[in-house]
Amino acid sequence: MLGKTGVLIVNLGTPDTPNVPDVKKYLREFLMDGRVIDIPYANRWLLINLIIAPFRSPKSAKVYKELWTEKGSPLKIYGEANEKQLQEALGNDYVVKLAMRYQNPSIEKGLKELQLMGLSKIIVVPFFPQYASASTGSVYEEVMRIIGQWQIIPQLKFVNYFYNHPKFIKAFADNGRKYLDKGNYDYVVFSYHGLPERQMTKADCTGNTCKLGSCCDTIHAFNQHCYRASCYETTRLLVKELGLKEGTYTTSFQSRLGKEPWIQPYTDHVVKELAQKGVKRVLAYSPAFVADCLETTIEVAEEYREMFEEHGGEHWQLVESLNDSAPWIDLLTDLVKEQEH
């Protein structure tokens, strides 16, 4: 095994089953993460255990049951496929392990397996195109917590983001182009997972803070880890690749939780406004996710479609994510190899 490199691919996580106790367990672990609900521990504990877990779990379980396939949760099925595909693409000099930040297979299990192989280098690839403290940052914190206890700390590399990688942009653009070429769409919505505004305005490592305004209109040395700026840049790059005209697309943020303000505009508001303005045919991108999951298959493809049609829209189509496609594996291979320099 000496000389091999370990590759830990990490996605967010999903419940073990769509039943209420497993969904509750998943939500508890996820939302008790101080990078996800960033309030003092005691307040977070009360909020999660007395309000969110008991009341949200039955509702979420219902939706997970709708999402579930014979083989399980799509997020995990695609992750398992990616583990095999990437192993094949990288060959024998690498050992690829899949991990989930929450629930199973855990980061602890994946790292332990790599540790037992005596690898001298580990590359961590979180499956989040845009950096956020609540996603990528949380994966790193967990990796460092575990590896920090080891006697021998291997050489460690992290892929912080890849929203601007030309192969990421091309893969998503190609997925959408096949609809645009045939479908006579009059509008494209780029909907990203949202974040609480409070998290955006915390100072980054350079001391800069996002002002939730025009500071996100360009990407530069001081805002490369700004989630909002990275989302807007993802849209700009996709728009350029697709050749969309000004006034025919917009960026918005979905999946908010709780009563505090999250980054805006909210996708549900945008969906209603577009339908009410007379827009009839919309192509919807969700480029914060590399695998179709609850947030794309149910929220974007079903809930927003129903909302759009209820308010006068005629056709709403989700662009599928990268899932187990060859261009995604090609991009993952590049992301790993780029860490070897």
Ligand SMILES: C=CC1=C(C)c2cc3[nH]c(cc4nc(cc5[nH]c(cc1n2)c(C)c5CCC(=O)O)C(CCC(=O)O)=C4C)c(C)c3C=C
């Ligand atoms: C794009 C990366 C993600 C960020 C950033 C993120 C932040 C974030 N999420 C919540 C709350 C929930 N998210 C849920 C599902 C979910 N979130 C992501 C990704 C990011 N979340 C994915 C890929 C998924 C789907 C998982 C699946 O099993 O398919 C859920 C659970 C679903 C539900 O009950 O509605 C919650 C809750 C917060 C609060 C947050 C940042 C503060």
Ligand SMILES: [Fe+2]
């Ligand atoms: Fe989320």
Ligand SMILES: [Fe+2]
């Ligand atoms: Fe900003």
